[in-house]
Amino acid sequence: MNTLLQQAPSWGTTLWFIIAAVLLLAVVLGFVTYAIYFERKVIGWMQLRIGPNRVGPLGLLQTVADVAKLLLKEDVRPQHADKALFTLAPILAYAPAFAVLAVMPFSESIQFADLGIGLLYYIALSGITVLGVITAGWASNNKYSLIGGLRSAAQMISYEVPLVMSVVGIVLLTGSMNLEDIVKAQQDVWNIVPQFIGFAVFIIAAQAELNRTPFDLPEAESELVGGYHVEYSGFRFAMFMLAEYVYMFGMGALITILFLGGWLPIHPSLDFIPGIVWFILKFSLYVFLQFWIRATMPRLRVDQLMSFAWKVLLPVALFNILLTAVVVSYQNGMF
Amino acid sequence: MNHNILTTHVDTSSETGLRTEEMLLNVGPQHPSTHGVFRLVVKIDGETIKEAIPVMGYLHRGTEKLAENLTYTQIIPYTDRMDYVSAMTNNYVLCHAVETMMGLEIPERAQFLRLIAMELNRVASHLVWWGTYLLDIGAMGPFLYAFRDRETILDLFNELCGARMTFNYMRVGGVKWDAPPGWIDKAKEFVQYMKKELNNYHQLVTGNEIFINRLRGIGKFDTKTALDYSLSGVMLRSTGVKWDLRKDEPYCIYDRFEFDVPTATEGDCMARYHLRMAEIEQSLRILEQALEQFPSEGEVMGKVPRVIRPPAGEAYVRIESPRGEIGCYIASQGKDKPWRLKFRRPSFTNLQILPKLLQGENLANMVAILGSIDIVLGEVDC
Amino acid sequence: MLGLAKGLGYTFKKLTEKKVTHFYPDVPFPMPPRFRGIQHFSPEKCIVCNQCARICPTECIQLTGKPHPDPEKKGKIIDTYDINFELCILCDLCTEVCPTEAIVMTNNFELAAYSRDELYKNLKWLDDNNTNVREEN
C-alpha cells in the first residue's frame, strides 16, 4: 500500500485505491453488522434474555434484515427542516469516522497509509464528527434534536481535550506520532503498564467521544427521546448508526494500538499466531467492555459530565504528562 | 391552554448583542420517561427548567362517572385499571369502603389472602418502579432483572385469580378464590428468593457512584411542603414523617404483623429510592409472617347479602397503596349502585408537587424527579 | 469506583446464567387452571336467565332467547349469543353468576385479528371454542 501511495498518481493506482477502500468498507460493514449483533446478544445474555434469534441461524442475519428494512424505508424529511443540511449531516458524521481508519496498522502488513503523524491525523479527523452531529441537531428543526446536538457538541469538544492529553504520555515515551512506531515501541511492555493513568483517562474520554453509556447524553432516550437523530429515519438513520459503530471500530483499533500493543502477542513465545488475530482479540476485548458497560451503567447528568471532563480528567491527564515527562527525562539522564 | 407559560422571554445581551430565547418543550404525551400518556410543558433556558406545567387527562376514562351506573361488584374490574401496577390495593380499597359502610365481617382466611395479595402486589409494584426508574436514569439492565422477579409474582397471581394484572380478585365480603393447592408454598419460596435477590439489586445499583450522584440532593423538599402538598406514602416518609396507614390506622389484619415503617429525612430522590427498597424488605417480612400463619382452612367469602346495598350515607376510607394513600369515598343512597364514587389517587395528588420541584432544575433531573414520584398514569387520570 | 465494579461484576455473572425467555409462539404458553381466557359457551346448558348480560360491567354480552321448541317444556332456550371482544375485559363476572355454567372460561387467550369486526363472536364460535375449558368456575 505504501509503495502505491508513493507512486505517481495514475488510473491504475486510483483503481487500486478504490478497491482497497471498498474492501475496507466491506470489512467495516461486516464488523458493524456483527458488532451490533454481538452487542445485542451480549446485552441480552446479561439481561437474562437470549437476544436476536429469529432471522437466520442463531439470528446471525438479524442486522442484515434491519439494514435491509432501513434501506427500504420511505425517506422522511420533516417539512420545516433545512433540506441541504439535513441531507449533509449524516455524511458529515460518517465520512471522518471512516477516514480515520486509513492510518490504522491492523498488523505489520495491513495498513493503508503510514503517516508520520498518524495519531494527530486520527484526532484531528475525529473532531469533525461533532459537526455532523450538531448539523443534524440543528437541521432537524426539532427541539429534542437541538438539545441533543448541542449537548453533543459540548461533550465531544470537552472530552477531546483529555483524550489528546492522555496520549501525550505515549508520544513522550515513544518519541513518535507514527502509530506503527508506537506499536513497535511496545515490544517489551505494553503501554497500558507504564501509562496506566493515561489509559484510564483515555478509555473514559473515548467512551464520551463515542457517545456511549454512561456518556450517551446526546441521545439519552429517556430525556431527549433520541437526541440529534430523532427526526432521521431510513437510510439517513442507518448512516448515523454506521458512523457510531465505525467510530467505535476506529476507537477500538486506536486503543489497541496505543495501549494494548497492537498486533503484538501477549508473550513472544506466542509469536506463531498471526498478528491480526492478536489485534482482533484485543480489539474484541475492548468492544466487549463497551457492551458490558452499557449493560450496567446508568447515565451521567450534563453538568456532572462537563465538570468531570474539566475538573477530573484534564488535571489527571496533565499530571500524567508531567509524570511521564519527569520519568522520561530521568531515563535520558537529564537529572 | 391559556396560560402565561406560552409567552417566552427573549433576551438580548447588552454586551455581546447575542439574542437568547427561552424554549418551550413539550415532554410527552408520548415520551419514554412519562410512563404513560402524560404531558409536561416545560419552559427551558438552555437546559434549565424555568417553569413546568403538567397536562394530563389523556387516559381519563371517567371511571367515577361509569361507576355511578354500575353495581359495586361491577366496579371492581374497573378499579383494576386505575393503578394497574398494584391493582390489588385498588380492589381492596373499594371493597373496604363498602364493607365499612355495611359493617361486614370478613372471614379470617379471606383477610389473610387479601393481605398476602396486597403485599405481593406491593413488592411487584416497587419492582416495576425500580426497573423503570433506572431505565429513566439510563441503566437498562435493572429493568429486566426487576421484571423477571415481578414475573414470578404475576405468575402467582395468575394462579390465584386467573389474571396477571387485572385481577378482579376481591369481592365485597371476601375474595373470589381460595389459594390453590401448593400456592402458599410457592409464595414462601418466592419470598425467600426475593430476600436474596434484593441484595443483588443493591449490589448492582445502590452503590453505583454515577447513580448516587444522579440522585443525591435532587428533588428535595421538607416535611412542611410535603404536608402542604398533601403528599403521601414514600413521598411523605422521605421527609421524616413516620406515617404508614398500615401501622397507624391498621386495616385488614396488618396490626397482627411485625414490620417497620422506614423513614428518611433527606427528602430527596435518593431517600425515596432507599425507602422503596426498604419497603420491599418490610413487605417481604410481612409476607413471611402472613404465609407462616396462614390458616389451614376456612371460608374465603363472608356472609354477604345477595344484593350489596350499603346504607344511605357516605364513607371515606383510606389505605396505603405502594404509591401512597389511596382513598375511596362512597356516597350511597341505599341503592345497589353508588350515588357518587370518588377515588383519592395517590399518584394524582403526589404529582402536584412536580412543577415546584422542577423549577430551576436541569432537564436531566426532570426524569429523575418525575420517576421518583412514582406515578401511574391510569391512576392520575382515573 | 467500587460501586461501579460491583455492578459490572453482577452483570458479568449474569452472562452465563440461565435465560428466562419463553419461546412463546414456538412453544405454547401454559396457563394455570384458573386462567381467564376467552369464554366457552354451551347453548344446551343456557336457561336464558340474562344474568351474565346484566352483570357484565362493559355490557359486551348480547343475547336473545326463544320459546322452547318442545311445547311441553317451560322456559326458553338460547337463540343468539354474542360477545363483543372489543369491549370484553375478561373479568370473569359472567361465569361467576351463571347458574348452570353455560358460560365458562377457557385457557385460550389468542384473540388478535386484522379487523375489529372479527372480534364480535357469535354463539357458534363461542360454542366451538371448547378447548382448555376451565374446570373450576
Added chain:
Amino acid sequence: MSDEKRKPTPEEKAAAAAEARAKAEALRKLREQEAQVSQEASPVEASQEPQEKASAPEAKPVSEMTPEEKAAAKKAAAAEAIAKAKAAKEAKEAAEAEAPVAEQQSEAVATSAKPVSEMTPEEKAAAKKAAAAEALAKAKAAKEAKEAAENGANSASDADAKAKAAAAAKAKAAAAAAAKAKAAREAGGDESGDDDAKAKAAAAAKAKAAAAAAAKAKAAQATGDETPAEEAPKAPSKNQPYLDKYVSRISEAFGQEVIEASYINELSKEVPTLTIQNERWHQVAQFLRDDEQLSFEYLSDLHGVDYEDRLEVYYHFYSYKNRQSLAVKVKTSREESKVASVMDLWHGANWNERETFDLLGIHFPGHKDLRRILLPDDWVGYPLRKDYVQYDEEV
C-alpha cells in the same frame, strides 16, 4: 341525619334523669347491667348519680340546653373537661389510698361537683353535674385499675387547660350572684355545695328514700361491672370528644352559626364530620389549619358530590400533630356553585379543586389557576352532575 346523630345523647340523658327521679334503683340495676353491653350506657348510667344527690330539676336543662343556649355545647364540654380532670385526680387519689369504699366515692363526686355549681348558672351546673357523674364512673373504674385512672388524668389534663380558660373567661363572667341564687334555689339549699353533708342533703331531697347503703352497694357493684365498658370510651363514639372539641373551638372563634351540622359519621369509621357555612368557610379553614389544638395540616381528600338539590364539597383533613381526622362538608347551590378555594392554605387542594371544577362545575373563588384538568379545555358541561347530557355538536 346529622342532627339525629347528635341528639340521642341528651335525650337519653333526660329520659334517664326522669326515670331516675321517678323510680327507684331497680331500674338502675338494669341500666348498670346494660352498661356492660352498650357504650352509651355509661354516661347514661353515670348521669343518674348526681341527679340523686343534687336536685332533680337540674337534670332537665341538660336536654334543653343544646337548642337554647348558643355556647351551651361548648360550656358543657368545658365543664366536662374540668370534671374529668378532677375526677381523674380524685380517682388517682382514691386509687392510691386504696380505700375503695363507695361512700368515699360519692363524697368525691359531691366535692368535684361543688365548685362547679358555685360558679355557674343553673344549666351549666346541671351540665357539670352530669359531667361529674361521668367522672364518678371514671373514678370507680380508676379504683379498679390505677392505670386507667392515670390515662384518664392525662387525657383530661390537656383538655383541662383549654377547658379552664374557656370556663374562666365565659362561664365565670356569667352573672355569678344571680347564678348562685338560682342554683341555690334550684338545689334547694342556700349553701349547696359548700359542704359535703349539705350537698348530700340537697341531693337527697328526692332520692332520700333510696337508702344510702343500698346506693353505695350498687355503686360498688357497678364498679365491678363497669370495668369492661370503661375500656370503650365514655361517649357513644370514641371520637365524640374530638367532635365536641372541634365544635367548641370553631364556635368559640366564629360563633355557633358557622357549623350547620356536626355529627359522627358512623359509616365512615366514626370520623367527626362538620358541615360549615359556605360564606365563612375560608376563615374556618384557616382556623382549622392554624389553630393550635386543631392544626389540620394535611388535606387528604377533596371532592364534590351532586345531591341534585345542592352540591357539596367534601374535605377530609388529617392532623399529624394530634393524629386525628376530620371530615368537613360545605354546601353550595347547583345554579351558582361557589366554594371558597383553600388552595392558599393547602397546596394539595390545587388539583383536587380543579378536578372538582372540571367534573362538577363547582367554582372555587380564590383559586389561582382554575382550569379543566382531566377533560379537554373545550369540553361542554360537567359530567359528574346528575343531569349531565353529553354535548353533541350535531344536535
